[in-house]
Amino acid sequence: MTTTKAIAVSAALALSATPVLADDLATTTFRDYVDAEGNISLPSNARNSWVHLGSWVVNDADAPGAGFHDVYTQPEAARAYRETGEFADGTVLIKEIRSIESGTKTTGPALWAGEPQIWFVMVKDNQNRFDGPHWGKGWGWGLYKADNPAVNVSESFEATCMGCHVPAQDTGWVFVEGYPTLK
């Protein structure tokens, strides 16, 4: 290995070993999940490497939000919230909706989650970075379906999201009562 290469490799190792701080989210989120035009992409690693904030289950096939809802965020975002009571710039919240499976288990009549169907994503933006239809109220808002997770199919945050989130307006537009990990 050349000296330059060795230095580059050890610098990369040193960087990856540094714990990520909440302040860094403002950089990493807007590098990894949001492009220069403000297009939000669905983070693919949430279930394996982010923290689980909590679950909801809407057990009524005719309800608008039928299914299992699991909500995830970056570990440092959860830590920052527990310390400050606020979502740090660059916090990403993902709600994954899966179908409801049911059957009798040795525990009793059980419900469990099937395949992912839809993901809702919110990206905290404290700097008013973007003007587009998917940005407002301090967040970026995106909606992705399992048949094409690369495309944000939300029309706009006002048309698709905001109406339903009004009850959570006083807690930063987030239904924090459902998330024990933030307490």
Ligand code: HEC
């Ligand atoms: C039918 C009403 C409804 C619509 C439409 C809706 N939401 Fe939500 N959303 C909720 C409710 C209620 C919760 C928490 C309880 C639950 O999931 O059942 C929630 C939770 C979330 C969460 C988890 C964090 C939190 O706020 O608690 C995210 C992320 C989210 N929504 C993003 C979005 C985005 C982005 C859109 C638009 C593309 C959207 N939602 C549209 C009602 C809605």
